[in-house]
Amino acid sequence: MVSQRGLEVLRVIVQDYVSSREPVGSKAIVDRHQFGVSAATIRNDMALLEEEELIVAPHTSSGRVPTDKGYRLFVDHLAEVKHITPTQKQAIDQFLDDSADFDELLGRTVRLLSQLTNQVAIVQYPTLGSTRxxxxxxxxxxxxxxxxxxxxxxxxxxxxxxxxxxxxxxxxxxxxxxxxxxxxxxxxxxxxxxxxxxxxxxxxxxxxxxxxxxxxxxxxxxxxxRQNKLVMAGTANLVRTGEDFSDSIYPVLDAIEEQVVLLKLLTEMKADADEVAVSIGREHSNSGLEQASLLSTGYSSAGEKATLGLVGPTRMDYSSNIASIRAVARYLTRVLDAR
Structure with a gap:
């Protein structure tokens, strides 16, 4: 059973590791954060987190990094709710409103989202079932x-x-x-x-x-x-974070290029417009994305539902990315409803 302080230790380990890409040790936690306890106490908390398989030591005598299970607990219970800035809101509004047609709008959407998050952005075309x-x-x-x-x-x-x-x-x-x-x-x-x-x-x-x-x-x-199609942007962002993939980045790139895999995962996640679904690492096994995370949320066009998504390494800023994808999806729906 992890204590409340232990959960706070996990939260700062995730945040510091995402920020620095360096394993996080007890001394660094004491120096950077106000826990009011000794490094030895923090080490005990970290030992309990390791027993629960929430963190792991990538190397002997190193600090600790989150596991997929640790990221899941962070996303579900520990992540701070973030909001996009007024400047970002204005940029989203202006960039999407300037689109000349539907195809350009979706292209602009993924380019904008990839720029906001530094991840691979994906948008699914809505089917034409109820459009006229x-x-x-x-x-x-x-x-x-x-x-x-x-x-x-x-x-x-x-x-x-x-x-x-x-x-x-x-x-x-x-x-x-x-x-x-x-x-x-x-x-x-x-x-x-x-x-x-x-x-x-x-x-x-x-x-x-x-x-x-x-x-x-x-x-x-x-x-x-009706077979669905995807538009993507930001693959270069994934390449820039290649060192976050301990084995090889190529299975991830192959899975992204094979759109059937992404469509299947997005369909299984079934995100609504008011929420963001997150699938982490081995939660989507046998897909080539075992070292990546996938975020998705819904948008609508003429009553037809479709999905907006992000793909990146498990070491990502979940709070900011969730806020960005939610905001862009809402603006996209608003722009489409106004047409």
Whole structure:
């Protein structure tokens, strides 16, 4: 059983180790913090923490560093609640509000979060299940091909290259585009293919093959979107902290590059918009991230939930990173709701 003072000793060990990257000894704790007891007493507290597997000595006669279990106790019970500064709030607000479209907004989000935290930032695209079609544009590319641009009510833009099978004049393409928009404007993405297919009974026979191919291509595009995709920034931050990974940083880099692994972990963590979920080290075993921590929280776009995340070494400033990811997720939701 760890005493209250022992828990405070654990808290300062985590904070000092995160700050210095150096193992923390009893003399350093007495010198830096006001416990009002001797170094020998602190050593006894540290011995009890070691028995509980909350700290460990990385080398003989060295100080102590937190274990995954120690970080977990710190995150759940000992971390101080932090808030982002007014300057940071203003920077987040301005940086996200300046985004021109949905894709740029998500790109800016991960770049901003990686800069605030010095970690790898990840944002998951929301699925298109409950978003509605605002407009569809068809652009002729010649050689019986066209670019189909689908604009959703949340500002998301999807582009799809389509083989029309027939050569269409500019007038025919404009007529087809007008008919498609009359059918699909305001409809859910899930209703898109069926709505376009219904046009086959309303257009000249020469346009029917084009209608069929457009409906099929957009159906495939929607299905692919439902598989989810991620945008990431800040991988260089991870490389700069390579010495925090005692074995090798390469399994971590491989796991980040393999987006399926991250999507699985983010899905399992199931963070809500009002909380930040934290998975530490071996808690996500067999993923390549056994020496890393993953933070995630939710954001929403047109009613669709998606996830914002951070990946970094277990030796990270959890309090500040939790405050940053929570703040950015809330601003992101606010910006999307305003569009």
């Amino acid at each position: 079609i605002r407009h569809i544009e068809l652009v002729s590319l010649g050689n019986r091909r066209a670019l189909c641009v689908v604009i959703s009510d949340n500002g998301q833009v999807e582009q799809k290259l389509i083989d029309l099978e027939v050569e269409l004049s500019e007038q025919d393409l404009a007529q087809l585009c007008s008919g498609i928009n009359a059918q699909v404007a305001g409809k859910l993405h899930s209703e898109l293919s069926e709505s376009i297919t219904s046009l086959t009974s309303q257009v000249p026979n020469a346009l029917i093959p084009a209608v069929t191919h457009i409906a099929s291509a957009l159906s495939d595009s929607i299905q692919a979107n």
